Amino acid sequence: MQHNTELSVAEQDDISRNKTVAVLAYILFFLPLLVAKDSRYAMYHANQGLILLLTGLVANVVLGLIPVIGWLLLPVANLAVFVLAILGMVSAARGERKPMPLIGGLELIKAPS
Template sequence: MDDSPSPKRSASRFEPRIAGMLCYVLGFITGLLLLTIEKDNRFVKFHALQSIFASAAVIVTQLLLGGIPIIGWLFGLLLAPAALILWLACMLLALQGRWFKLPVIGDLAERHAQRF
């Protein structure tokens, strides 16, 4: 996969790197918004889908861990800062124009970005 975003502007009227970064700002909310707006730019669609899938994975994991007394809660406490670091890294890498793929989720996002 080419490491640079498509040079054309996205349908959101932002430069693709900025739109890619914005996909992560509010997690699945901005991911869904930019996925709905974006028609042509695969870079933006990829990051929107990756944001949606990553947010969903973190939310589901947090809910599952919350149901397990003590050990689940402790792992849940570790998940929060890890999710924050992941969120910041994804925003920074998208802003740099990189197609950084998260394990499993990135491949899924890439496959679906080609379909939309």
């Protein structure tokens, strides 16, 4: 976790200007792609939001196809996705670039240089 004292002025400005978009990226991952495409901070959280969406989709499809046991595990998986979304939103609101547990290490959306 980076502390704001370790960040450059440009990075702090990027975070403060795009914090709301970063939080909303966990609901609409593509929002930063439309309104903050030059923001490394917003793109980081857009990437996390996309990973979360894909994880939820895969979990729902796979568990939905498994009779009984899968159907019983489906609410647990959806709750886990919801909890990860809340953790991501809190991280974004705090100005952090903290990857989500287990799935946050993937990079599907490249941040601008």
